[in-house]
Amino acid sequence: MAISISTPTAYFSCFNSSNQSSLPSLPFKPLKFPPFWPWQKVKMGPLTVSPMGFGTWAWGNQLLWGYQESMDTDLQQTFNLAVENGINLFDTADSYGTGRLNGQSEKLLGKFIQEFPGQQMRNDIVIATKFAAYPWRLTPGLFVKACKASLERLQVEQIGIGQLHWSTANYAPPQELALWDGLVAMYEQGLVRAVGVSNYGPKQLIKIHDYLKARGVPLCSAQVQFSLLSMGEDQMEIKKVCDSLGIRLIAYSPLGLGMLTGKYTKSRLPLGPRAFLFRQILPGLEPLLNSLGEIAQRRGKTLSQVSKLWVENNIYAGLRNMNFFQRRPDSNALIKQDNLALFQMFFCQLSLAFSGRHSKATIVAINWCICKGAIPIPGIKTVKQAEENLGALGWRLSSDELLQLEYAASESPQKMIQNIFQTRSSIDQIMSNHR
Ligand SMILES: NC(=O)c1ccc[n+]([C@@H]2O[C@H](COP(=O)([O-])OP(=O)(O)OC[C@H]3O[C@@H](n4cnc5c(N)ncnc54)[C@H](OP(=O)(O)O)[C@@H]3O)[C@@H](O)[C@H]2O)c1
Numbered sequence: 001m002a003i004s005i006s007t008p009t010a011y012f013s014c015f016n017s018s019n020q021s022s023l024p025s026l027p028f029k030p031l032k033f034p035p036f037w038p039w040q041k042v043k044m045g046p047l048t049v050s051p052m053g054f055g056t057w058a059w060g061n062q063l064l065w066g067y068q069e070s071m072d073t074d075l076q077q078t079f080n081l082a083v084e085n086g087i088n089l090f091d092t093a094d095s096y097g098t099g100r101l102n103g104q105s106e107k108l109l110g111k112f113i114q115e116f117p118g119q120q121m122r123n124d125i126v127i128a129t130k131f132a133a134y135p136w137r138l139t140p141g142l143f144v145k146a147c148k149a150s151l152e153r154l155q156v157e158q159i160g161i162g163q164l165h166w167s168t169a170n171y172a173p174p175q176e177l178a179l180w181d182g183l184v185a186m187y188e189q190g191l192v193r194a195v196g197v198s199n200y201g202p203k204q205l206i207k208i209h210d211y212l213k214a215r216g217v218p219l220c221s222a223q224v225q226f227s228l229l230s231m232g233e234d235q236m237e238i239k240k241v242c243d244s245l246g247i248r249l250i251a252y253s254p255l256g257l258g259m260l261t262g263k264y265t266k267s268r269l270p271l272g273p274r275a276f277l278f279r280q281i282l283p284g285l286e287p288l289l290n291s292l293g294e295i296a297q298r299r300g301k302t303l304s305q306v307s308k309l310w311v312e313n314n315i316y317a318g319l320r321n322m323n324f325f326q327r328r329p330d331s332n333a334l335i336k337q338d339n340l341a342l343f344q345m346f347f348c349q350l351s352l353a354f355s356g357r358h359s360k361a362t363i364v365a366i367n368w369c370i371c372k373g374a375i376p377i378p379g380i381k382t383v384k385q386a387e388e389n390l391g392a393l394g395w396r397l398s399s400d401e402l403l404q405l406e407y408a409a410s411e412s413p414q415k416m417i418q419n420i421f422q423t424r425s426s427i428d429q430i431m432s433n434h435r
Contacts, residue, residue, distance in 0.1 A: 035085050035393040042375060044248040045194040045220025047126050047160060051370055052393055053089025054082055054386065055252065055379040060097030060104025064272055065381070067101070072108065078386045079112040083121050085390050091223070091250070091377045093130035093165055094150050103153050110155035126160030128221070128250070130198050133168045133179055143182025147191050161221055162192030166199040167208075180211055187217045196221035196250070202237040209245050219247055226251035226374050228260060228288060228365055228409040229281070230416045239373065251374035254366050256281075256416055262289050262361040284413040291408040292361035295401050299364070366392035368405055 041048050058065035059075055079090075090109055097104030109127060116122045131137075131146045147162055164183060168175040183195045197208060200222055209219045222242055226235050226249065242249045255261055257274055259281060266282055269275040362378075366389060369376035380386045397405070 035390045037394075040394070042248065044161075044375070045218055047194055047220065049089040049126050049375065050087045050393075051375065052087065052366065052389070053091055053126075053128070053250070053375060053377040054087055054389075055091045055377040056105045056109060057091075057093070057096055058379050058381050059092075059108050060101040062101065063098045064274060065379075066271055067098075067104075071381070074382055075108060076112050076115070078380055078383050079109070080116060081383055082380070082386050082390075083116055083118075083125065087390075088121075088124045089126050089128060089160075089375065089377070091128045091130075091252070093132065094146055094153075095130070095132040095165065103149075106150055106153035110153055114155055126193075127154055127156065128161035128163060128196065128223075129154070129159055130163040130165035130223075131182070132165045133175065135172070135175070137178070137182075138175060139178050140181035140185050143179065144185050144189065144191070147182075147186045151191060158190060159192045161194045161196045162186050163196040163198050163221070163223060164200075164208075167197070167201075167204050169204050180208055184212065184215045184217050194218070194220040196223065198223035198250075198252075200224075200238075201234065202241045205238060205241050205247070206245070209247065219245070221248045221250050221375075223250040223252055223377075225253050225416060226369060226372075226376075227254045227256050227416070228292075228368055228405055229256035229285075229412070231372075231406070231409060243373070249374040251369040251372075251376040253416070254369045254374075254376035254378050255362060256365075259285065260289075260292065260361065260365040262293055281412070281416070287411045288405070288408040289361065291404050292364045295397070295404065296361050296364045299395075360388055360391065362388055363392035364397065364401075364405070367395070367397050368402065371397050371402055 036051055040051055042051055058067055061067050082090075092105045092109055094103060094106060096102075096106070106129060113122060113125055113127075116125075129150050131143055131150070137143055137146060147159065151157070151159060162183060164179050168179065183192075186192045187195055195212065195217060196219065197205065200208065205222055212219050222238060224235060224238055226239075230253065239249055241247070257277070258264060258270060259278055264270060264278055264282060266279070269278050269282075366376050366378055370392065376392070378385075378389050380389060
């Protein structure tokens with residue numbers, strides 16, 4: 001298996017506590033490589049975003065995700081960690097948050113952005129929010145009003161990407177035009193930097209793209225459910241349309257609501273309604289989960305070996321040439337032999353960082369989305385989850401590994417339920433109509 005070691009596969013500040021406790025702490029600040037390099041950022045319309053964003057559906061959702069306000073401190077730390085590591089894309093929606101907590105996800109993001117220490121990074125943050133096509137939002141003006149309410153909750157003057165949450169074409173076609181004109185109005189009034197859609201099928205995606213283009217509004221993104229559990233014809237057709245029209249595909253639920261993390265089993269189900277779905281799907285997922293785990297383990301092991309070799313060949317040899325490990329004749333000066341011990345400690349930490357960050361099924365599942373040309377937005381609830389998911393960046397699965405995963409996924413009898421609002425049509429028919 002070919003592995004490029006020039007990519008920033010290690011992220012030295014996130015040793016987990018079990019690693020730390022088994023090693024003496026370093027007398028110097030651990031090196032910190034970014035999870036990805038600046039040139040790996042992705043252009044999305046007028047915006048430049050990290051190759052992965054984070055989703056915040058869970059932030060405020062008690063029913064499905066078991067949110068409690070006591071989680072807010074942890075969520076803020078999670079947000080800070082993500083931003084400090086270069087993640088600048090955060091997905092939310094005006095409908096996120098259950099009951100009296102409606103809008104909570106946007107409110108929390110607004111608070112966290114305001115309180116984030118670091119002007120430059122704060123200015124770089126791109127919030128992609130979605131406006132629900134509620135049946136009472138019947139005019140463009142009502143969508144503009146919704147956008148202004150989101151701006152208030154987010155405490156910003158302009159939203160990064162204003163997205164339509166779903167299309168009404170299948171059940172309320174007249175409302176659809178109001179949605180589109182609402183987007184145009186938001187863009188023209190400078191309330192959003194770019195516009196996007198969510199849960200649009202290929203046919204409707206082309207229609208809205210053409211409509212917006214005629215009005216001088218570029219469509220920058222299309223968000224759909226896209227993962228190893230959700231890679232059917234629909235997804236592939238939408239990806240083709242996106243590629244041909246210069247639209248970025250944002251992959252939501254890249255972990256299959258948590259099923260692809262490998263932490264759930266038939267006998268260990270999450271609390272709440274997810275358990276019903278997981279009970280249906282998990283029993284058939286064994287081949288896929290095994291493949292994810294196997295690739296993750298192989299990657300972790302190989303990378304830790306590669307890191308060892310790389311350190312030995314590059315750093316150790318270089319330092320030896322510089323007489324770094326020799327005792328100096330001057331007894332008052334630093335005894336350089338100590339450096340060897342320091343070096344060994346550093347090396348140990350480095351190997352653990354490499355292996356720890358690549359031995360999780362979760363990051364393999366997210367990396368699959370990146371390899372398919374999508375921007376995944378895994379949902380995160382804790383610092384640990386954010387740390388782990390950052391490990392999906394800075395490397396790529398090989399073509400053999402992609403095939404292995406896709407074959408295993410095709411073997412699973414049950415797939416995720418597709419969004420009912422999506423419109424369908426044959427891609428060839430659509431593209432030939434479009435030409
Ligand atoms: N446009 C739309 O209609 C739409 C629909 C759905 C989602 N979205 C967006 O997409 C985002 C992501 O999708 P999603 O939240 O539905 O599902 P997901 O990303 O497939 O799964 C997220 C869940 O997996 C678990 N998880 C994440 N990282 C983990 C890790 N490293 N280790 C263990 N568990 C981990 C967490 O839940 P537990 O710890 O509770 O298991 C987390 O909430 C959402 O937050 C939202 O912004 C959009």
